[in-house]
Amino acid sequence: MSEGNGTFLGVSVFMASDSARRATDAINLHIHAHGHDAFGKWVAIRMSDGSSDGTLYDTRPDAIRHQLHESQSMYFRIPPYGQFITPAEAEAMLTYARSCYDAGRRVPDPQAPAPIQPLTAVAAPGRGARFALPYRGEWKR
Numbered sequence: 001m002s003e004g005n006g007t008f009l010g011v012s013v014f015m016a017s018d019s020a021r022r023a024t025d026a027i028n029l030h031i032h033a034h035g036h037d038a039f040g041k042w043v044a045i046r047m048s049d050g051s052s053d054g055t056l057y058d059t060r061p062d063a064i065r066h067q068l069h070e071s072q073s074m075y076f077r078i079p080p081y082g083q084f085i086t087p088a089e090a091e092a093m094l095t096y097a098r099s100c101y102d103a104g105r106r107v108p109d110p111q112a113p114a115p116i117q118p119l120t121a122v123a124a125p126g127r128g129a130r131f132a133l134p135y136r137g138e139w140k141r
Helices: 018-038 060-065 088-103
Strands: 041-044 052-057 075-076 131-133 138-140
Touching: 018 041, 018 052, 018 088, 041 060, 052 060, 060 075, 075 088
Parallel strands: none
Antiparallel strands: 041 052, 041 075, 131 138
């Protein structure tokens, strides 16, 4: 699989954009500077260029509140146990955040509870059981 020249299946493993390298530097700088106090805190990364405002926030809402535009930044939680991130990981998270915002969505807050979808009791059609047509609210046999 690896060809020995820094490629894996024809794709360079060292390819990372400048914005991913800036994001990596910003996050790893907080880990170096604050040590264990940085774990679980949040960093705001601009999706346009990967830069940060240089502030470590206690909560994600604090990081969002201190940005000029919420949709122009992504918010990264510092991983525990002294794990530094790589430029490839930063590239992946920036690509994910950009694609979410381009699709009109937001990156979900990992601390927020997942939404619970409403359950509708629907039986299999053709078995003689009643089933609901949820778009009309009618019942059929």
